[in-house]
Each structure stands twice: as structure tokens, then as C-alpha cells.
Amino acid sequence: MPPSASSTAFADLVNDNFLRACRRQATEHTPLWLMRQAGRYLSEYRATRAKAGSFMGLATNPEFATEVTLQPLERFPLDAAILFSDILTVPDAMGLGLSFAEGEGPRFAHPLRDEAAVAKLAVPDLDKLRYVFDAVTSIRKALNGRVPLIGFSGSPWTLACYMVEGAGSDDYRLVKTMLYARPDLMHRILAINADAVAAYLNAQIAAGAQAVMVFDSWGGVLADGAFQDFSLAYTRRVLERLDRSVPAIVFTKGGGPWLEAIADSGADVVGLDWTVNLAAARRRVANRVALQGNLDPMVLFGGEAAVRAEARRVLDDFGAGPGHVFNLGHGIHQHTPPEAVAALVDEVHSHSRRQRTAR
Amino acid sequence: MPPSASSTAFADLVNDNFLRACRRQATEHTPLWLMRQAGRYLSEYRATRAKAGSFMGLATNPEFATEVTLQPLERFPLDAAILFSDILTVPDAMGLGLSFAEGEGPRFAHPLRDEAAVAKLAVPDLDKLRYVFDAVTSIRKALNGRVPLIGFSGSPWTLACYMVEGAGSDDYRLVKTMLYARPDLMHRILAINADAVAAYLNAQIAAGAQAVMVFDSWGGVLADGAFQDFSLAYTRRVLERLDRSVPAIVFTKGGGPWLEAIADSGADVVGLDWTVNLAAARRRVANRVALQGNLDPMVLFGGEAAVRAEARRVLDDFGAGPGHVFNLGHGIHQHTPPEAVAALVDEVHSHSRRQRTAR
Numbered sequence: 001m002p003p004s005a006s007s008t009a010f011a012d013l014v015n016d017n018f019l020r021a022c023r024r025q026a027t028e029h030t031p032l033w034l035m036r037q038a039g040r041y042l043s044e045y046r047a048t049r050a051k052a053g054s055f056m057g058l059a060t061n062p063e064f065a066t067e068v069t070l071q072p073l074e075r076f077p078l079d080a081a082i083l084f085s086d087i088l089t090v091p092d093a094m095g096l097g098l099s100f101a102e103g104e105g106p107r108f109a110h111p112l113r114d115e116a117a118v119a120k121l122a123v124p125d126l127d128k129l130r131y132v133f134d135a136v137t138s139i140r141k142a143l144n145g146r147v148p149l150i151g152f153s154g155s156p157w158t159l160a161c162y163m164v165e166g167a168g169s170d171d172y173r174l175v176k177t178m179l180y181a182r183p184d185l186m187h188r189i190l191a192i193n194a195d196a197v198a199a200y201l202n203a204q205i206a207a208g209a210q211a212v213m214v215f216d217s218w219g220g221v222l223a224d225g226a227f228q229d230f231s232l233a234y235t236r237r238v239l240e241r242l243d244r245s246v247p248a249i250v251f252t253k254g255g256g257p258w259l260e261a262i263a264d265s266g267a268d269v270v271g272l273d274w275t276v277n278l279a280a281a282r283r284r285v286a287n288r289v290a291l292q293g294n295l296d297p298m299v300l301f302g303g304e305a306a307v308r309a310e311a312r313r314v315l316d317d318f319g320a321g322p323g324h325v326f327n328l329g330h331g332i333h334q335h336t337p338p339e340a341v342a343a344l345v346d347e348v349h350s351h352s353r354r355q356r357t358a359r
Numbered sequence: 360m361p362p363s364a365s366s367t368a369f370a371d372l373v374n375d376n377f378l379r380a381c382r383r384q385a386t387e388h389t390p391l392w393l394m395r396q397a398g399r400y401l402s403e404y405r406a407t408r409a410k411a412g413s414f415m416g417l418a419t420n421p422e423f424a425t426e427v428t429l430q431p432l433e434r435f436p437l438d439a440a441i442l443f444s445d446i447l448t449v450p451d452a453m454g455l456g457l458s459f460a461e462g463e464g465p466r467f468a469h470p471l472r473d474e475a476a477v478a479k480l481a482v483p484d485l486d487k488l489r490y491v492f493d494a495v496t497s498i499r500k501a502l503n504g505r506v507p508l509i510g511f512s513g514s515p516w517t518l519a520c521y522m523v524e525g526a527g528s529d530d531y532r533l534v535k536t537m538l539y540a541r542p543d544l545m546h547r548i549l550a551i552n553a554d555a556v557a558a559y560l561n562a563q564i565a566a567g568a569q570a571v572m573v574f575d576s577w578g579g580v581l582a583d584g585a586f587q588d589f590s591l592a593y594t595r596r597v598l599e600r601l602d603r604s605v606p607a608i609v610f611t612k613g614g615g616p617w618l619e620a621i622a623d624s625g626a627d628v629v630g631l632d633w634t635v636n637l638a639a640a641r642r643r644v645a646n647r648v649a650l651q652g653n654l655d656p657m658v659l660f661g662g663e664a665a666v667r668a669e670a671r672r673v674l675d676d677f678g679a680g681p682g683h684v685f686n687l688g689h690g691i692h693q694h695t696p697p698e699a700v701a702a703l704v705d706e707v708h709s710h711s712r713r714q715r716t717a718r
Contacts, residue, residue, distance in 0.1 A: 224654075
């Protein structure tokens with residue numbers, strides 16, 4: 001079971017803007033962090049990754065995971081840290097046999113392709129994921145109260161996509177075939193995933209995570225109707241089982257069509273991709289949730305003037321008032337120039353401070 | 360220039376349900392056709408493709424193009440035919456050097472990567488596309504009035520994606536880098552593309568096309584704001600220049616967030632992908648346009664009961680009243696079992712007739 005890590009064991013928070021924004025409380029500037037902020041676009045990450053030998057070597061070693069989690073904070077005054085890990089740790093602990101071939105995406109040795117495989121699936125022993133909880137505690141200590149630490153998991157549906165496909169997919173044919181042909185099997189996988197994800201996130205919270213995020217990276221590939229029944233219903237099941245002493249963020253890439261329903265799922269914060277206008281989104285969710293997002297990561301390739309102009313556009317679209325966490329609409333690209341991130345962080349902080357003065 | 364083909368040269372239409380639905384007029388059943396209905400899921404297509412030797416060998420030969428366009432109509436009582444061609448014929452005629460390597464997607468030998476390449480770009484001589492207009496006339500004659508013939512083109516933005524990337528992409532980094540770093544170059548490409556697409560579609564109409572469709576397949580990858588400025592503005596420019604004696608359909612995959620704006624572009628019909636609920640979409644567009652869509656193509660892998668149930672769900676979501684063209688939310692998948700298509704066509708026709716009786 002996860003190590004017990006009562007909050008008294010950790011330093012007080014110095015910068016709590018992120019947590020305040022998640023709770024829709026006033027902040028001195030709009031806080032920001034970037035999905036995949038610890039990653040290949042940083043040379044120091046690539047150096048640690050080389051030491052670790054492999055991606056999983058990095059993710060399963062709490063010392064390395066701590067090192068890379070803190071790297072972007074050394075470069076940029078970001079307002080939150082996020083656990084360095086992978087969304088597929090949970091199905092790996094279920095026995096599906098995760099591997100990362102060099103230059104390719106993740107792959108499972110034992111994907112769920114038939115009724116027998118689904119029948120054997122069970123919530124994993126959390127002890128198999130102790131390396132994650134150890135990393136959370138180690139990072140939280142290393143942060144020493146500088147900024148809050150976000151824990152995370154894939155959503156039940158997103159995990160199921162990988163578990164059935166066995167790898168990434170561009171059409172989701174296998175998992176959708178199961179969904180439409182054998183909804184009973186799909187519901188069984190999703191119920192087990194939901195219970196596993198809830199236990200996994202609660203253990204991260206117990207280990208020191210100060211917020212948690214559910215990545216529904218592939219919710220947006222589902223049809224209207226199927227999204228509600230096969231993705232959102234199980235995200236909701238996760239949220240119902242969570243320790244709600246910390247804020248919960250739900251990010252559905254391509255989830256714009258269902259924004260109102262996602263805002264009603266029990267999340268404190270809804271993450272948005274870059275196709276959604278923040279002013280319109282804010283009207284749609286009223287005051288139910290905070291919003292996180294939503295700059296197109298490709299803006300960071302457009303040069304400093306474009307980065308600053310597009311960052312202001314996102315901030316101005318959200319407008320005045322609390323409840324905005326600035327982020328990209330998807331993970332940062334591996335070829336992003338780090339100086340573009342520096343300009344982005346500076347513009348978000350300075351422009352959002354000006355917004356507060358102008359009010 | 361395109362062959363002149365006045366409507367008097369062709370047989371009268373027997374089944375005009377598709378055209379009537381595009382105009383929001385009453386129909387005896389909800390008409391349907393399927394994006395990529397002539398394609399690899401049909402063994403007879405694969406046989407013709409083998410005779411032609413290559414994809415472009417097929418697309419550039421009006422006799423073969425006619426043969427494959429009519430093949431799905433021999434199997435299924437579909438309500439429209441669509442020209443067999445490719446969206447990249449226009450940039451090919453611009454001199455970018457299109458090729459299709461076996462088992463891969465399209466590729467351009469001379470992508471637009473710098474200012475000099477963009478400066479040289481021009482609206483192509485339509486005579487280079489005569490094979491397309493010849494195919495339109497040949498197909499229209501072969502149809503002999505059975506169902507209407509739809510012509511099509513890629514949208515200015517979607518063509519630009521391929522023209523800059525040089526091939527398919529999963530992050531659109533090159534084209535978005537140009538968009539954000541050199542919007543002047545991007546606007547020049549898009550203006551030329553818009554004029555070329557308008558001339559191309561008008562020539563298809565002159566050759567016998569009874570409706571035209573603009574495929575904005577990659578509009579949905581753009582950020583809010585960028586979509587309006589770099590995709591929709593140029594689709595609108597195409598529509599403004601079109602011969603409007605035939606209905607124009609605009610399909611933006613992932614365009615749900617901007618449905619109202621797309622409905623105001625001048626299109627008669629707006630195509631929708633499967634993430635959009637048709638009842639909600641209908642409320643959003645009021646009575647401005649007809650709607651086309653939007654079954655997830657993967658439903659066709661779920662077995663006959665699922666196909667029929669999901670087809671009914673789409674029809675019931677749209678509800679009573681005119682202005683619905685049933686389609687998939689994207690092209691049919693190459694591994695689709697043809698018997699699933701037979702069940703789909705039967706269910707759409709029979710259930711929509713029952714809807715009309717129940718009213």
C-alpha cells in the first residue's frame with residue numbers, strides 16, 4: 001500500500017496560485033503549467049533519459065522521476081509540477097506487459113482481444129505501482145513547497161483504448177468494434193479500470209499529490225452517445241471514489257461538444273483543447289468549474305511575437321475573473337524551442353497581471 | 360477548358376431525394392450516400408484498381424473512374440454517386456508532383472517550404488485537370504439519371520496542409536509553423552487555393568456535377584480563431600465564386616465547435632462528424648442549412664444489430680422534418696464488411712419511411 005504521507009510532513013506552499021485557480025479563487029496572476037513540461041524538448045531531460053537507459057527505466061526510478069519533474073521548474077517560473085510518469089502504468093500493473101520500443105509508441109504484449117482475456121482482468125495490487133507513489137513523495141519533498149504537485153492517470157476509456165488495441169491507433173477499430181459488438185465486455189473493462197484508476201489516484205494523493213488530473217486523451221474519438229456511456233460515465237465513477245480534499249482536473253481531448261456534461265461530472269477543473277473558444281466555454285459551464293487551457297502547442301514554433309500574441313488571445317478570451325489555469329491544449333512537442341516556453345511563461349504572467357490591474 | 364455539358368444532354372433524374380434534402384425539401388425517405396463509398400472495401404473496386412495499376416492510374420482514366428464510381432450503386436440502393444477522384448489533384452496540377460507509394464499516403468515531390476516556392480504558386484491551367492471533368496461527364500452519362508452526381512474538392516486549408524507538409528501529418532507542425540510565423544505566406548497560398556478550387560468546382564458543375572462538396576478534412580486541427588481566419592474565410596471565398604445552381608456541401612471534420620459560423624458560410628448543407636449530436640446541431644443552425652451525417656464508420660464493424668440500432672439513433676436524433684442527408688461522419692474504412700453497408704442502407708431507408716408515416 002502507498003506510504004503514508006500526511007501533509008504535516010511537507011513544507012508549506014510558497015506559490016499556491018495554481019490551487020487557488022482550481023478552486024476559482026482570486027490569484028495574483030493566471031497560473032500556468034504545460035502538459036509534458038518535463039520532456040524531450042529539454043536537453044537536461046534527454047541527458048537524464050540517457051542515464052536511465054529507457055523510458056520505463058526513467059519512470060520506475062523515483063530518483064530519476066524526481067530529477068526530470070523538477071527540471072522545467074529550474075528553467076521557467078511555472079506554477080505547478082506534474083508527476084513524471086506514464087498513463088499506461090495501471091494496465092501494466094494489470095499484467096498486460098507494457099514496453100516502449102525506441103522511436104515507437106507504447107505497446108502491450110497481452111492486449112485484451114477476447115472474452116477470456118477480459119474475464120481475467122482485475123484491479124491490480126497497488127503494491128506493483130509503489131514506484132509511482134514513492135516518486136510522488138520524493139518529488140513533493142524535493143519541491144519543498146515551491147509549487148503544488150499534480151498527480152495523474154489515464155481515464156478508464158483511454159486506458160481501454162490502449163488495452164484493446166495493444167498500441168496507439170489512428171482509427172480505434174478494435175476497441176470500437178468491441179464497444180459496438182460486445183458492449184458487455186467493454187463495460188466490464190471500464191468498470192475495472194475506473195476502480196483501479198480511483199485507487200491509484202487516491203494512493204497518489206496519500207503519497208503527497210496536491211491535485212489530480214484524469215487524461216481522457218481519446219474520449220474525443222467517440223461518437224456522441226458513446227462518449228457519455230463509455231467514457232464520461234466511468235470518469236464520473238472515478239471522481240465519485242476520489243479523495244476530494246484535493247482538486248480534480250478532467251481533460252478530454254476533443255471533448256468540446258460535451259463540455260456541459262463534463263463540467264457536471266464532478267470535476268473541479270475542465271481541461272480544454274485549442275479548438276474551444278474560452279469565452280464561449282466559460283458561458284457554457286457558468287460558474288460550475290474552473291477551466292484549464294488552451295494554447296495550440298504549435299504556436300510555440302511561430303516565433304516570440306506569435307507566442308506572445310496568441311497567449312494574450314487565450315487570456316483575453318477567458319477574460320477577467322478567477323478560475324483559469326493556463327496550459328497548452330495538448331502536450332508540448334518534442335521539438336519545441338525552450339526559449340518559446342520562456343516567452344510564453346513571461347507573457348502569461350505579465351499580461352494576466354496587467355489584466356488584474358486594468359479591472 | 361472543361362467540356363460544355365448542358366443539362367439537356369443528360370437524362371432526367373429518377374431519384375432526386377438527395378438533391379431535395381440538400382434544399383431542405385420533403386423526401387420520401389432520408390437519402391444516404393457514404394464518403395468513399397467507391398473504395399477498397401469492395402472486391403470489384405480492388406479488381407479495377409489492379410487493372411489500372413495504380414491509384415492515380417485509376418483516378419486519371421475517365422473509363423476506370425466511371426466504373427468504380429458506379430460499383431457501389433450496383434450493390435446498394437444509395438441515393439447519390441460521388442466522383443471518384445482525389446482531393447490532391449489541384450495541387451498536383453499546380454506542379455507539386457503528387458505520388459502515391461504503395462501502402463502509404465500521398466506525397467508531394469515539391470512541397471511549399473519557403474517564400475520562393477510560395478511566390479511561384481499560381482492557379483493552375485484547368486486543362487491539366489481535364490481528366491477530372493471528362494470523368495464527371497462520363498459518370499453522369501453512365502448514371503443515366505439514376506441518382507445525382509456529386510463533384511468535390513479539398514478545401515483551401517486542407518490542400519495547404521498537404522502542400523506545406525508534403526504528406527500526411529499527425530501534428531501539422533510545418534504548416535502551423537508557417538501559419539503562425541509567416542501568416543502572409545499562408546494567406547497567399549490560401550487565396551490561390553480558393554480561386555483554384557472555385558474554378559475547379561465550377562468546371563465540374565459545367566461538366567455535369569449536380570452538387571459539389573468541399574472537404575475541409577483538416578479544418579478541425581486549427582485553434583479557435585485560426586480556423587475562422589485560415590480555413591473558413593477561404594471556404595467562404597470558394598462558395599462566393601461558385602455556380603450556385605447546384606447545392607454546395609461543406610464538411611469540416613472536427614468542425615463542431617464552429618457549426619454556426621460554418622452554417623453562415625454560404626453552404627447549403629453542412630457535413631458533420633460523429634461527435635456532434637444532430638438534435639443539438641439542428642437547434643444551432645436553425646433552418647439555415649441542411650445537415651449531412653454522421654454515423655461513426657466504426658459502427659459498421661459492430662454487427663448487424665448494432666448497425667441498425669445506431670442508424671436509428673442518428674435518424675431519431677435528427678428527428679422529423681426535411682433537410683437531412685444520411686452519411687458516415689468520415690470515409691468508410693477499407694476493412695468494412697459490405698453486408699454491414701447493405702444493412703445500413705436498408706435501415707436508413709426503412710426507418711426514415713416509418714418516421715414519415717408516424718408523423
